[in-house]
Amino acid sequence: MVALTCTDLLVAGSVYIIDESGTNDVWTIEGNDIYLRPYDPNNKNQLFRATLDANNRYGFYNDATARRVNRNHHENLKSEKSYNTQGSWECFCEIRIEAPGRLKFFMTVWDEHRPLRKVSCSDGYYFTIKNAGSEVTFGLTKVS
Numbered sequence: 001m002v003a004l005t006c007t008d009l010l011v012a013g014s015v016y017i018i019d020e021s022g023t024n025d026v027w028t029i030e031g032n033d034i035y036l037r038p039y040d041p042n043n044k045n046q047l048f049r050a051t052l053d054a055n056n057r058y059g060f061y062n063d064a065t066a067r068r069v070n071r072n073h074h075e076n077l078k079s080e081k082s083y084n085t086q087g088s089w090e091c092f093c094e095i096r097i098e099a100p101g102r103l104k105f106f107m108t109v110w111d112e113h114r115p116l117r118k119v120s121c122s123d124g125y126y127f128t129i130k131n132a133g134s135e136v137t138f139g140l141t142k143v144s
Helices: none
Strands: 015-020 025-030 033-038 048-052 058-062 067-071 077-080 094-099 102-109 112-115 117-121 124-128 138-142
Touching: 033 077, 077 124
Parallel strands: none
Antiparallel strands: 015 025, 015 048, 015 138, 025 033, 033 124, 048 058, 058 067, 067 077, 094 102, 102 112, 102 138, 117 124
């Protein structure tokens, strides 16, 4: 079991658990969706490999599901089967350190940087870059 430190630095190639700052809830891939779920040390869908493209934009990939984090045309954070490509829809244009263990992730829409925001539906909490819900910060715990 990995103790959630939530304060590790982002390094391309490393694998992380990404939590909502101050909670035990972490990003979890479920099909095409990414929800916040309680940390489960046996759930490989909660592990994300950091990638870095030629434009110095970070992305995340889950080895267990072979899915890359992206956003859909509704501007919600999702996952898709695609490892070799990381375009503007599959990356974070900025990851800002707000405080130790509190990173703010931004994606681009029409050249506008928008922070991830937490919203909910009947299936749980997820993320969007629309002007809805509340801005959220994340922590990183390096697994490998």
